[in-house]
Amino acid sequence: MPRTAAWLALLAAAAMVPLVIRSEYVIGTLTLMYFFAFVGQGWNILGGYAGQFSFGHALFFGIGAYTSSLCFLKLGLTPWVGMWLGAAVAVGVGLVTGHLSFRYGLRGAYFALVMLAFAEIFRVAATNWDFVGGSFGILVPLQGHAPRLFQFGDKRYFYYVILAMLLALTWAVARLERSRLGYQMIAIRENEAAADALGINPYRVKLAAMALSAAVTALGGAFYAQYFSYIDPAIGFGPANSIEILLRPIIGGAGTLWGPLLGALLLGLLGEGTRGLVKSYAGLHLMLYGVILMGAVVFLPRGVMGALRSLGVGAAERA
Amino acid sequence: MTLIEVRSLSKRFGGLQALSEVSLSLAQGEILGLIGPNGAGKTTLFAAVTGFVRPDGGSVRLDGQEITGLPPHAICRRGLARTFQLVQPFPELSVVENVMVGAFNRTRSAAVARRRALEVLALTRLAPLAGRPAHALSIGLRKRLELARALATEPRVLLLDEVMSGLTPTEVDETVEVIRGIREAGVSIIVIEHVMAAVMGLSDRIAVLHHGELIAAATPAEIVQDRRVIDAYLGEPLAGKRE
Amino acid sequence: MTAEVVLSSLANGIMLGGLYALVALGLTLIFGVMKVINFAHGSLMMLAMYATFWLATTAGLDPYLSLLLTLPAAFAFGYAIQRAVIAPVLRAPEHNQLLMTLGLALFLDNLALVVFTADPRTLLVAYSQTTVPLGPVRLNLPRLLAFGGALLISGLLWLFLKTTDLGRALRASSEERDGAALCGIPVGRVHAMAFGIGTACVAAAGGMAVPFFYVSPEVGNTFVITAFVVVVLGGLGSFPGALVGGLLVGVVESLGGLIFHGSLAQIGIFALFVAVLLVRPAGLLGARHA
Ligand SMILES: Nc1ncnc2c1ncn2[C@@H]1O[C@H](COP(=O)(O)OP(=O)(O)OP(=O)(O)O)[C@@H](O)[C@H]1O
Numbered sequence A: 001m002p003r004t005a006a007w008l009a010l011l012a013a014a015a016m017v018p019l020v021i022r023s024e025y026v027i028g029t030l031t032l033m034y035f036f037a038f039v040g041q042g043w044n045i046l047g048g049y050a051g052q053f054s055f056g057h058a059l060f061f062g063i064g065a066y067t068s069s070l071c072f073l074k075l076g077l078t079p080w081v082g083m084w085l086g087a088a089v090a091v092g093v094g095l096v097t098g099h100l101s102f103r104y105g106l107r108g109a110y111f112a113l114v115m116l117a118f119a120e121i122f123r124v125a126a127t128n129w130d131f132v133g134g135s136f137g138i139l140v141p142l143q144g145h146a147p148r149l150f151q152f153g154d155k156r157y158f159y160y161v162i163l164a165m166l167l168a169l170t171w172a173v174a175r176l177e178r179s180r181l182g183y184q185m186i187a188i189r190e191n192e193a194a195a196d197a198l199g200i201n202p203y204r205v206k207l208a209a210m211a212l213s214a215a216v217t218a219l220g221g222a223f224y225a226q227y228f229s230y231i232d233p234a235i236g237f238g239p240a241n242s243i244e245i246l247l248r249p250i251i252g253g254a255g256t257l258w259g260p261l262l263g264a265l266l267l268g269l270l271g272e273g274t275r276g277l278v279k280s281y282a283g284l285h286l287m288l289y290g291v292i293l294m295g296a297v298v299f300l301p302r303g304v305m306g307a308l309r310s311l312g313v314g315a316a317e318r319a
Numbered sequence B: 001m002t003l004i005e006v007r008s009l010s011k012r013f014g015g016l017q018a019l020s021e022v023s024l025s026l027a028q029g030e031i032l033g034l035i036g037p038n039g040a041g042k043t044t045l046f047a048a049v050t051g052f053v054r055p056d057g058g059s060v061r062l063d064g065q066e067i068t069g070l071p072p073h074a075i076c077r078r079g080l081a082r083t084f085q086l087v088q089p090f091p092e093l094s095v096v097e098n099v100m101v102g103a104f105n106r107t108r109s110a111a112v113a114r115r116r117a118l119e120v121l122a123l124t125r126l127a128p129l130a131g132r133p134a135h136a137l138s139i140g141l142r143k144r145l146e147l148a149r150a151l152a153t154e155p156r157v158l159l160l161d162e163v164m165s166g167l168t169p170t171e172v173d174e175t176v177e178v179i180r181g182i183r184e185a186g187v188s189i190i191v192i193e194h195v196m197a198a199v200m201g202l203s204d205r206i207a208v209l210h211h212g213e214l215i216a217a218a219t220p221a222e223i224v225q226d227r228r229v230i231d232a233y234l235g236e237p238l239a240g241k242r243e
Numbered sequence C: 001m002t003a004e005v006v007l008s009s010l011a012n013g014i015m016l017g018g019l020y021a022l023v024a025l026g027l028t029l030i031f032g033v034m035k036v037i038n039f040a041h042g043s044l045m046m047l048a049m050y051a052t053f054w055l056a057t058t059a060g061l062d063p064y065l066s067l068l069l070t071l072p073a074a075f076a077f078g079y080a081i082q083r084a085v086i087a088p089v090l091r092a093p094e095h096n097q098l099l100m101t102l103g104l105a106l107f108l109d110n111l112a113l114v115v116f117t118a119d120p121r122t123l124l125v126a127y128s129q130t131t132v133p134l135g136p137v138r139l140n141l142p143r144l145l146a147f148g149g150a151l152l153i154s155g156l157l158w159l160f161l162k163t164t165d166l167g168r169a170l171r172a173s174s175e176e177r178d179g180a181a182l183c184g185i186p187v188g189r190v191h192a193m194a195f196g197i198g199t200a201c202v203a204a205a206g207g208m209a210v211p212f213f214y215v216s217p218e219v220g221n222t223f224v225i226t227a228f229v230v231v232v233l234g235g236l237g238s239f240p241g242a243l244v245g246g247l248l249v250g251v252v253e254s255l256g257g258l259i260f261h262g263s264l265a266q267i268g269i270f271a272l273f274v275a276v277l278l279v280r281p282a283g284l285l286g287a288r289h290a
């Protein structure tokens, strides 16, 4: 199939990049792009497919980053294991917040606000808890090139790690999309009463979406903390991070497989295009994100994927 | 054998008694027509039976089991499915995917659900539209889709809320055939309908609601003669027209 | 912990609560009329604070006097923003409205960051440290003025809503979306007016806070999250709810500060917020749930 061939070619190209390009800068930019696509896909499971908009996904990101780093710092446990513990904790917290919210039928803006509040609670708590480093946060102690401890002498290793994570996630979400749970999540997003009438328990499906979404986002957070060897309450749990997480799937197209990846690519390119400016003025890139977000809401209400799709539909019907 | 047993079901909305002490039953393999003027409480009865509205009093039994107060999805899983008068498709999904969502009520496998959905689409004569997005369908076809989706849950009892109103005469005839086919497959059915010719021809029995009260339940031939039904709903000339 | 400490903390809480109430009034008015939760509310407050600060440092204008300039400007700004940014998404799905105001907040906050840098600034006025004795406690004069101002503005707003045609139209459209048409005032203009008035409210709160609160690009966020708590407590869209909720949150925060030091006091507010949202999303005063 030409389609499969195209994907394989793209994949091969992605795998070749660090071998061909020596620039640390380019590798770093691509690493972050994949990383944002990864956490964006995590948000997308709950916010896009299941339609439960969360304005507080930094909650799970922070939990993943903190758990993996703390396990290493305090117990000497390798982050390769710690990241899964972080995912497990995030699932636990997600189930609690999800249970509270969905039990009481919270949705729309109310749900978004509750998630924001939960993330803020964790941020304030982390800021005031010395055991987890207080407002200063955690510096992951560096051990040189130690692949077993998720530490690499060369940043290119991180590139391959996040590329593999992103591939695995994309494959898993593609499966999810075509599975019973995936269809049930979409049905709930599209019309909760109708889904209920067809034998779907909205509470349980939303909780499942929450758990998956929390786990993925936490894995992303763990990667971030190991990549930068640092995490603090604002970076981990802050509202700005929640916005960063949801921005790319929104721009690319929430509830679509390729939306988060497309969004990460577009914002990544945009970030490159405006890098000169951004360097001299702190905040400029977020200002731009604000404009993009507003523009996207008006001109691309279903993201780039939505626009592409409606073009496709138009073409099919004309044919 | 009685499949559905509704006893003294009541529901108030503020000052309005939408249902008062309604009792009726549905036998295995039966088609029961439910008629009555606008606002009589027909949709509310469906909603109370399927768990969308909590009744103030009374009970509903499905095959001898109490289902009053269960949430809608639990009732659907037990084999009682409904359609909505105001159609509620999943607009972003295609026609076949809409039906698959219903089929997942009985299977975990997407392949089985798709096969089942295609069968249902054939039965409901929607097969040629399988790939269309649901939001692109005409209102008549959306009603058919509503029916197909509910049928895909493999119910024992199907509650159809005005699946024929607003359809062209050809579409109505087609839908009548589809409903007969469903009954042949062993599903018992209650149909709410304002299209008199269709509901009279289709139903074994007719129940009439008026101001939330059940005022008659009898064969179509008896109903058209019933004084109270004529006064409340059918009216003389209309009753006359229905031979 | 002496009784004086508790009492003065209580008084401080009430005074701060008045300000919260004013911020929340703007938020709840906008929500009531348009059913839009304005994430940019705090950013609008922050802009007003910078404007006040700037007028004081360059023109030597007293922060309370400069309200005469900033309020009409804030109204006009809010009016224009509604027309340009909010109106296009009023019929869009709810989450797109949220994203719109979020984008606006992101833009304004970071605009301020670019223009004013992240350094917090404080404005010292002659009476910054002046206190007024009241029974056993001494009240900080600027806080007292802000509290009085907040009450005055809330009262005027209430009179306006009760007695004028436009006020009635605002209330009508917050009761049902198309109600304003009944009063013969175009719905679009009513919406823009509501956004303008809501912005003026939060701008007044911001301006009056400048003599005793630092100004920075993210200062609005602190207030707006508190204001969310307030409106949710009082019931989104409820006018008396915003007043009562504001005072309550001010007192809780202030008394909480006696027990927990620093930012930890905020946890109590968030916990309260979550609890109310979960148990009574319609608010403590039980306004009709939209
Ligand atoms: N959720 C509700 N809240 C308040 N009143 C309701 C509600 N649902 C229905 N009603 C009222 O109950 C009465 C019965 O409504 P219902 O929809 O059951 O009538 P119906 O027989 O299905 O009418 P139609 O033939 O027009 O569909 C109506 O007066 C309606 O306005």
Ligand SMILES: [Mg+2]
Pocket: B042, B043, B044, B085
């Ligand atoms: Mg009806």
